[in-house]
Amino acid sequence: MDLDLGDPADALRxxxxxxxxxxxxxxxxxxxxxxxxxxxxxxxxxxxxxxERLLTIDWPVEYGGAAASVWESTVxxxxxxxxxxxxxPQYMGLSWVGPTLMAFGTEAQKRTHLPPIAAGRRIWxxxxxxxxxxxxxxxxxxxxxxxxxGWVINGQKIxxxxxxxxxxxxxxxxxxxxxxxxxxxxxxFLLPMDRAGISVRPIASMMGEQxxxxxxxxxxxxxxxxxxxxxxxxxxxxxxxxxxERVGIPRYARDERLLAELAETxxxxxxxxxxxxxxxxVHARTARLLNHRAIALREQGGLTDRAASGARIASIQLxxxxxxxxxxxxxxxxxxxxxxxLLSHAEDVYRYARSATIASGTIEIQRMLVARSxxxxxxx
Amino acid sequence: xxxxxxxxxxxxxxxVRSSLAGLGGVELARAAEEKAAVRVEQxxxxxxxxxxxxxxxxxEEVESSAAVLxxxxxxxxxxxxxxxxxxxxxxxMRPGVDxxxxxxxxxxxLEHADLFEQAIAVDANGGxxxxxxxxxxxxxxxxxxxxxxxxxxxGAGGVAVTESAVLMSYVLDAFWIAxxxxxVATDAARYATQRRQFGKAIATFxxxxxxxxxxxxxxxxxxxxxxxxxxxxxxxxxxIADALAVRLAMxxxxxxxxxxxxxxxxxxxxxxxxxLTVVDRHVTPTLIRPFGQGRTVAxxxxxxxxxxxxxxxxxxxxxxxxxxx
Ligand SMILES: Cc1cc2nc3c(=O)[nH]c(=O)nc-3n(C[C@H](O)[C@H](O)[C@H](O)COP(=O)(O)OP(=O)(O)OC[C@H]3O[C@@H](n4cnc5c(N)ncnc54)[C@H](O)[C@@H]3O)c2cc1C
Numbered sequence: 001m002d003l004d005l006g007d008p009a010d011a012l013r014x015x016x017x018x019x020x021x022x023x024x025x026x027x028x029x030x031x032x033x034x035x036x037x038x039x040x041x042x043x044x045x046x047x048x049x050x051x052e053r054l055l056t057i058d059w060p061v062e063y064g065g066a067a068a069s070v071w072e073s074t075v076x077x078x079x080x081x082x083x084x085x086x087x088x089p090q091y092m093g094l095s096w097v098g099p100t101l102m103a104f105g106t107e108a109q110k111r112t113h114l115p116p117i118a119a120g121r122r123i124w125x126x127x128x129x130x131x132x133x134x135x136x137x138x139x140x141x142x143x144x145x146x147x148x149x150g151w152v153i154n155g156q157k158i159x160x161x162x163x164x165x166x167x168x169x170x171x172x173x174x175x176x177x178x179x180x181x182x183x184x185x186x187x188x189f190l191l192p193m194d195r196a197g198i199s200v201r202p203i204a205s206m207m208g209e210q211x212x213x214x215x216x217x218x219x220x221x222x223x224x225x226x227x228x229x230x231x232x233x234x235x236x237x238x239x240x241x242x243x244x245e246r247v248g249i250p251r252y253a254r255d256e257r258l259l260a261e262l263a264e265t266x267x268x269x270x271x272x273x274x275x276x277x278x279x280x281x282v283h284a285r286t287a288r289l290l291n292h293r294a295i296a297l298r299e300q301g302g303l304t305d306r307a308a309s310g311a312r313i314a315s316i317q318l319x320x321x322x323x324x325x326x327x328x329x330x331x332x333x334x335x336x337x338x339x340x341x342l343l344s345h346a347e348d349v350y351r352y353a354r355s356a357t358i359a360s361g362t363i364e365i366q367r368m369l370v371a372r373s374x375x376x377x378x379x380x
Numbered sequence: 381x382x383x384x385x386x387x388x389x390x391x392x393x394x395x396v397r398s399s400l401a402g403l404g405g406v407e408l409a410r411a412a413e414e415k416a417a418v419r420v421e422q423x424x425x426x427x428x429x430x431x432x433x434x435x436x437x438x439x440e441e442v443e444s445s446a447a448v449l450x451x452x453x454x455x456x457x458x459x460x461x462x463x464x465x466x467x468x469x470x471x472x473m474r475p476g477v478d479x480x481x482x483x484x485x486x487x488x489x490l491e492h493a494d495l496f497e498q499a500i501a502v503d504a505n506g507g508x509x510x511x512x513x514x515x516x517x518x519x520x521x522x523x524x525x526x527x528x529x530x531x532x533x534x535g536a537g538g539v540a541v542t543e544s545a546v547l548m549s550y551v552l553d554a555f556w557i558a559x560x561x562x563x564v565a566t567d568a569a570r571y572a573t574q575r576r577q578f579g580k581a582i583a584t585f586x587x588x589x590x591x592x593x594x595x596x597x598x599x600x601x602x603x604x605x606x607x608x609x610x611x612x613x614x615x616x617x618x619x620i621a622d623a624l625a626v627r628l629a630m631x632x633x634x635x636x637x638x639x640x641x642x643x644x645x646x647x648x649x650x651x652x653x654x655x656l657t658v659v660d661r662h663v664t665p666t667l668i669r670p671f672g673q674g675r676t677v678a679x680x681x682x683x684x685x686x687x688x689x690x691x692x693x694x695x696x697x698x699x700x701x702x703x704x705x
Contacts, residue, residue: 003607
């Protein structure tokens with residue numbers, strides 16, 4: 001039994017902290033802003049990480065990666081999340097679009113897409129959710145109607161993060177209706193966002209810019225070359241993506257950083273707040289350990305819903321607990337955005353945490369999965 | 381990272397499980413409540429024959445793993461013998477000392493203290509080591525089935541208990557409770573698929589599923605915390621803050637699992653016939669002695685201030701010195 005992440009992972013963490021200290025300004029508030037200075041910082045982080053081959057550290061060597069261990073890849077994600085994701089929306093391409101292309105893409109698709117993703121030069125958005133298809137993603141209905149030259153797409157997607165700045169869309173559309181299974185008949189299309197007929201409308205939300213948008217499709221044409229995987233079998237691809245997403249987000253790392261930075265202020269707080277702080281530290285450790293367990297199990301090919309969704313439940317609840325605690329302990333001073341380190345973004349963290357139990361599958365759905373898994377185990 | 385327990389340790393855990401199952405599982409706890417001698421007549425010999433009571437959790441890795449997994453197996457049936465207290469005694473003090481209790485000031489009653497002539501009590505607040513002199517048989521109470529009156533008296537012969545032994549004592553409690561909660565989780569999940577109301581299994585109701593999910597997350601979280609803290613104690617990286625953290629995780633997990641499981645089982649779960657009731661009552665002494673949640677948190681706050689707390693980002697101790705973790 002050895003629960004350490006290992007020397008290479010520790011060394012990587014140290015290197016990343018060095019780099020981020022050098023590259024991120026003191027008032028770094030995250031990448032989701034139209035401010036040109038913020039874009040410059042994101043660019044410099046991406047270029048530097050790409051130069052040091054850290055962007056694709058966990059990709060296979062044949063695709064320009066370093067075939068790093070799963071723990072190095074975990075450390076990379078933890079440090080990025082803890083530092084307010086300085087790679088910006090590029091993290092999606094690196095974390096799941098790239099690996100999904102490797103698993104399902106044609107050689108031509110890999111050649112087109114993987115190099116710019118690896119260089120941190122291509123932003124993707126995920127076109128899954130629809131107005132009538134949220135948790136019940138299988139009921140998605142955006143029609144892609146076949147004709148002689150391919151398909152024509154008409155309708156809309158919603159909640160599509162980063163759509164206004166995205167270069168490409170990873171789109172799930174309905175190409176046929178199978179009365180026996182609604183999961184059949186879905187096809188994944190890889191479409192450039194500047195293709196004729198695609199338009200985006202940002203939705204103002206409490207999370208701020210970029211997070212929520214609508215994407216409209218008006219007589220948008222797609223060809224066989226745009227299809228990822230098999231026609232009508234896109235559900236397999238979606239499952240692969242969702243599996244990547246659900247153990248991929250190390251929210252606990254940002255929460256542990258927030259708590260570490262909050263410690264000083266907490267020493268002067270009232271006893272009840274100090275007690276809440278201590279509890280949150282225990283919950284953060286627990287969430288981290290559950291996430292590491294899920295990652296280890298996935299690595300061994302033994303990941304269960306109980307482990308994967310259980311880890312997520314712990315993380316997303318922690319996120320809201322810590323966001324509330326930080327604001328509570330900072331008091332009125334925390335209500336307004338500042339420019340002095342992570343804690344001065346407490347209000348942003350708080351707003352964003354509201355979505356933790358909704359985005360990428362709601363906590364209710366996660367609980368359903370854990371319960372089902374526990375019942376299956378109990379039967380055995 | 382390598383999350384696999386040593387095979388020898390797993391083997392012993394299986395052997396303890398089947399031995400306890402052979403003695404009736406949770407039935408043994410019921411029987412001991414009726415007739416306290418069951419503890420020494422049936423259970424102790426079984427544990428002795430497997431070598432459980434000689435294990436040193438601070439010894440070699442395999443032995444230490446075997447100790448915590450055996451304790452977990454005992455917890456699964458709330459085995460009525462204080463295996464955690466016996467194994468908490470540092471190897472160097474055995475056989476002169478036969479049980480180690482952590483206490484908070486005075487003690488009054490301690491579970492199974494009637495079984496020992498040479499028990500010691502370590503004060504959780506650094507108040508030193510005293511002798512736990514037993515002065516009554518176990519006096520049965522619903523939430524304290526095996527509590528026996530003790531006097532804490534000076535005269536432990538100036539023995540010093542190492543910090544790691546005290547930390548390991550908290551870890552052993554966490555493994556014991558983790559075992560008990562795993563049993564509760566499995567029972568609740570099985571019951572939910574069998575019990576039918578409104579023409580369907582109650583497992584089809586969202587509210588029941590969410591309770592089951594919260595149970596599973598709590599049990600798994602405690603298992604991870606117990607294992608992690610064990611690992612840190614063994615490597616000399618833990619402070620009392622880590623021990624109190626695992627205790628808090630244990631108390632919160634137990635609260636959530638027991639509350640949710642009772643709700644899933646409805647009235648039947650409250651019956652003495654049902655294992656849930658027995659497990660619930662029998663784990664309570666460990667949740668309350670030496671202290672419950674409020675005091676655990678208060679001590680944890682203080683410990684974090686003194687020693688810091690390790691994480692992806694460490695919390696530094698209050699005086700700004702380097703964390704010992
Ligand atoms: C910040 C953010 C970013 C997002 N980014 C993207 C993106 O980039 N691309 C994309 O495609 N989508 C994105 N989403 C959408 C996200 O995937 C959905 O919000 C999510 O799947 C839930 O769907 P919904 O919001 O429609 O809620 P609904 O599914 O309508 O759920 C409403 C409530 O009903 C509950 N509920 C639903 N079904 C059940 C059930 N069977 N049992 C019990 N309770 C149930 C839910 O848990 C929830 O509490 C994003 C969402 C957020 C918040």
